[in-house]
Amino acid sequence: MTEKESTITACATGAGKAQPPKGRSLWADGLRRLRKRKFAMVCFCIVLLYFALAAFLYLAEFFDWQVGPIKWSEQVGESYQKPSAQNIFGTDIFGQSVFRKTLYGAKISLTVALCASFISLVIGVPLGAIAGYFRGFVDEIIVWVYSTLSSIPYILLILAFAVVLRDKTLFGHKLTGIAAVYLAIGLTSWVGICRLIRGEVIKHKDREYILAARSYGCSKGRIIFKHLIPNVFHLVIIDFSLRFVAFIHAEVILSFLGFGEAHRPSWGAMINDARIELSRGVWWQMLAATIAIFFISLALNIFGDALRDSLDPKLRTE
């Protein structure tokens, strides 16, 4: 018996009061389950820490605060110094602190992953909902588009987009550095979420609450965006907590292949530098970037799994 059922029976048999038991919403219930998983919450805090760091760097850059990571280009010592108490991760070829560069890299990586998520959500969720709700011809067109995109191997598609988009002008803005990277990731990765939402909307569209909304005379747009999407949105959150990791790794690979930011440090660029440095025995830049990526990926992976276990009704069996 699930906990929800036990509360309901407890309320029904208990005091015998007239008022019905207060139901928990999916979100409240999910959050309550999530809070019980201590390890997942620790992971969530780690993720928050990364985001806080990125946000802080944006603020610091905006208000011109002279904090360490902003001054990453400052020379703190001689070139290629080993990790020491002064410089935790040593220095790079220009004598810049690798630790500062790693912190600054969080800003670039998280910006890319966030923007890519945003783009793929904005394309994928409405398209999936529209395809699932209207079916027929519209559905066929949308399914055709995503089947086409998904029959091209992902890595080739993303590279093709990145190659073509680099140094192009879009609406008067030149796509330099990370813009081409997150556009390439975003424009190619909406397929999964679109397919997921379409399938879920097809299941939902004949339920009573949609029928009720329709009988009130709600417009189709209102039904889709006010009723259907909020009811399937937990799937989006779950999907993205896990997909975010893939975006961070994609940014590393794209930066490494030379599409990323050329003038500011990012984790991918650091690994790219390390490729040459390793043969000289300089391993600390590589290690710093690996550790930075490792912890956010691990935290997001574990948190995403916990989120899925607590939010997805199909999996809630404990």
Place this chain on the structure above:
Amino acid sequence: MTTYIIRRLLYTIPIIFGVLLVTFLLFNVVGGDVSAEIAGKAASKETIEEIRREYGFDKPLFFSSDSQFIDHLKNAVTFNFGRAYDREPVTAKIKRGILPSLSLTVPMFFGLLIISISLSLVVSFVRGSKWDTAAVVICVAGMSIPYLSYILFGQYFLAYKWGLFPVFFSPDLSPVQYVALPVIIGIVSGLGSNLRFYRTVMLDEMRSDYVRTAFAKGLTTSRVLFKHVLKNAMIPIITRVVLAIPFLFLGSLLLERFFGIPGLGYLMIEAIGSRDFRVINAMTYISAILFVIFNLITDICYALVDPRVSLD
């Protein structure tokens, strides 16, 4: 059944057309006229004009009987990909790369498959115990390390520092020698996600009714696992295997790049570096065709094997 196969075959036509449309939009419309780039900085106007004519950039994009799009479709249907920007035919480049790529990806793929399936059986044997939890944690941790770190550290320590393997490809090495380390790195880096996938597959099967029946009639755990669970888990496993085959032909972009193996992945990296749209276009198209074909094979196999698949 025949009608199902025919319908499924016809359905691949719009998909292939879609792929061609995407590559056209990417490389001819957004990418645009790159004849000046091909010709180089010091080229005269006439040379640029000549190249523009050879690659067809002077033609209208869509709406004409002799447009670039019609050319694009014609070339794709006849598998004529023209010459790359360094004047070598694209087809020759691709043919040259297939063998080195396959010699890397095939052992990697099957090694990974065998190791992760056997480990997943072991893990589901001890499910719920501390060992199971430890295995899952190690898998997730393994998935969180960036792929590039595996390659770089593997190459640095195993090949460069300890000298167990050759650092780079060279033509006088035997394939076993230069492929060994990349294969090991590929297997180790892919083990986390694969083991986790197969563990989920096995545990899903463990919950089924027939497993309970098998246990109830007194079979031992190992007999249930190897006789019943593995057989039933074959369906998701085979799907994953068949759909992965087209990717074997693509080679491995990063592994080939780091170890200098002259396969298709290396070809792609080179093409990206020189912005050679012809090569990228051909690779995208060929891999999409392979993917569509193998997808078709999977679907037909399903229809043949599983009586529950509806043929409508």
